[in-house]
């Protein structure tokens with residue numbers, strides 16, 4: 001029953017206390033009970049994922065790292081290109097979500113895709129340097145998000161691409177070519193999401209722009225399930241690691 005599945009997810013998002021002595025334990029505590037119902041609810045909540053993954057280049061023999069990749073559902077957006085890739089890693093700290101990912105890869109026969117329990121701030125692919133690194137709604141849940149971006153830059157080949165889609169808040173004085181948000185929007189979303197350990201930032205996009213050559217930036221808003229009046233800001237960023 002979709003409604004009951006939604007209520008279960010909302011219970012975990014709004015009411016169930018998140019426990020754990022470290023970040024990995026807290027992620028598993030938050031996601032453990034909702035892993036089975038995760039994909040359906042997040043399809044409505046987390047917008048911009050499909051088109052980000054579709055837009056990114058998929059060179060023959062490429063290594064793709066999806067940081068904080070959870071259930072691996074975004075890998076479905078690579079569609080027919082998956083067989084051309086050498087290796088796809090879905091990296092996450094929540095074993096419950098990664099179990100869903102492993103099952104998906106087995107069912108699809110994607111033997112080149114692997115679910116890995118690891119931290120996005122330190123993960124290094126054993127197959128070699130990455131051609132593409134993606135973060136889909138994971139940077140806002142990584143406390144040291146700046147270290148995760150720096151790690152992505154470290155493991156990317158020169159000319160490789162980073163793709164990010166996530167919630168954010170606008171700066172009071174936004175950078176050139178960026179949208180200006182009103183006071184309510186700049187103020188509301190950080191306390192709203194903090195109960196779920198999601199921290200929309202005003203600094204992700206400027207930091208990404210500082211480290212990579214921007215090839216795509218799109219700032220949008222999306223309605224949330226069961227919250228008809230409010231629209232959450234989210235962005236897509238694609239950047240390229242500068243050639244050495």
Ligand SMILES: C[S@@+](CC[C@H](N)C(=O)[O-])C[C@H]1O[C@@H](n2cnc3c(N)ncnc32)[C@H](O)[C@@H]1O
Pocket residue numbers: 027028031042046049067068069070071073074091092093094097118119120121135136137138141142143
């Ligand atoms: C909102 S979920 C997004 C999952 C997936 N990328 C998607 O689009 O559905 C955020 C994910 O980031 C993971 N995460 C948080 N901190 C992490 C870290 N330091 N290293 C790896 N994964 C992390 C969480 O466990 C969770 O699966």
